[in-house]
Amino acid sequence: MKNVGIILAAGRGKRMHSVVQKQYLLLQGKPVLYYSLKAFQECPFIDEIILVTGEEEISYCQEEIIRKFNLDKVKQIVPGGKERYHSVYEGLKAAGDCHLVFIHDGARPFVDQGILERTKEAAETYQACVAGMPVKDTIKLSDGHGTAVETPRRDLLWMIQTPQVFDCALIREAYRKLMESDGTLAVTDDAMVLESIEGKKVRLVEGSYRNIKITTPEDLLVAEAFLQ
Secondary structure (H helix, E strand, O other), X not given: OOOEEEEEEXXXXXXXXXXXXXXXXXXXXXXXXXXXXXXXXXXXXXXXXXXXXXXXXXXXXXXHHHHXXXXXXXXXXXXXXXXXXXXXXXXXXXXXXXXXXXXXXXXXXXXXXXXXXHHHHHHHHHOEEEEEEEOOOOOOEEOOOOOEEXXXXXXXXXXXXXXXXXXXXXXXXXXXXXXXXXXXXXXXXHHHHHHHHHOOOOEEEEOOOOOOOOOOHHHHHHHHHHHO
């Protein structure tokens, strides 16, 4: 069965303070989104890519990214939903029958073949895994009113990235149940859906400190430096 990459590019990116969505800002003359799509295009075990974006951006993606750069593994472009989890669900529905599904943020341009290979191997063994890296800084837990109440052990904390890779049937069923619950679970990533709804343990896999998400103007400067 095929392995499918779902690339999410429907976010508005309010923290970027730009009229252009972050995934379409230019890095060395190419949209941020291009770099994620290119990594999946070049991955030998990714058979198909589904791009999830805003309905008004579909034509732009088709003409200015997919056709322009010959990204022929992109078989479908589907409109996303109001929240990230709605967009993921649309991608999962479009994926059809598949083996593994790689869910990745289009605003993470520095995913590489090593990350894809490591997450594939972990998903083959554990059915569910996420890329991430151990945190570098001390983390404080707040009481919600500006006071630190706890300092978790730093050696146990990871910052989570994408791709997040799952057995396709497993994650689709978890998302189906989430949608039936009318989104009452406050979802921040795909692993949380599986953990909360199915009680499934998710494997942590080494990503890269370079695998940043373009969220703020400062991130764009860092990305430019990485490319140079």
